[in-house]
Amino acid sequence: MIHVLFVCLGNICRSPMAEAVFRExxxxxxxxxxxxxxxxxxxxxxxxxxxxxxxxxxLTRSGISFEGLAARQFIKEDLPKFDYIICMDAENLGNVRRMAGYSQTGHIGRLLDFVEEAEVLDVPDPYFTGNFDEVYELVSSGCRGLLEEIKENEKLY
Structure with a gap:
């Protein structure tokens, strides 16, 4: 089983959106x-x-369930449990990498690293910008690229 964790700042906007979109x-x-x-x-x-x-x-507009999702905080014990830890921006990526230190863990990176020719590297926080449509488009693109990468890396065809 491949375990993927999406990480943002408060776990109420971007990362639960990514989790729901990716699950779908x-x-x-x-x-x-x-x-x-x-x-x-x-x-x-x-x-x-x-x-x-x-x-x-x-998510409702897009027909994607978010049932059962509740915010939780990223903890050091998450590091060995997940094969892919996917952060929404550089700030959260830095926080996760600091927590990881030199420990062996799976892939740690940004969601938009999986979008070829992405115009931005960070998924903006709609909690502050209010632009959930832009975030949904970025998250969807990143999740598509991530899933393709996982399928290829893990030979899931």
Missing amino acids: MVKKEGLENKITADSAGTGDWHIGKAPHEGTQEI
């Missing part, structure tokens, strides 16, 4: 018995809360 893509590919997804935030402000209303709205 995995399901459509018939790989839900080979790939799992989760999400977490580097901050602790929203622990236990459902995704942000803007995330809920765009």
Whole structure:
């Protein structure tokens, strides 16, 4: 089983959106018995809360379930549990890498690293920008690229 963790700051906007979108893509590919997804935030402000209303709205509009998603904080014990730890931006990537130190772990990177010729490297935080549509497009592109990379790396064809 391949375990993927999406990480943002508060785990109510970007990372739960990525988790839900990625799970839907995995399901459509018939790989839900080979790939799992989760999400977490580097901050602790929203622990236990459902995704942000803007995330809920765009996922609902897109026919993607967010049932059961609740914010949690990224912890050091997550490092060995996940094969892919995918951060939404450089700040959270730095936080995760600092926590990882020199420990052996799976791939740690940014979501938009999986988008060829991406115009931006960081998924902006819609908690501050309010632009959930832009974030959904970026997350969808990144998740598509990530899934293709995982399928290739793990020979899941």
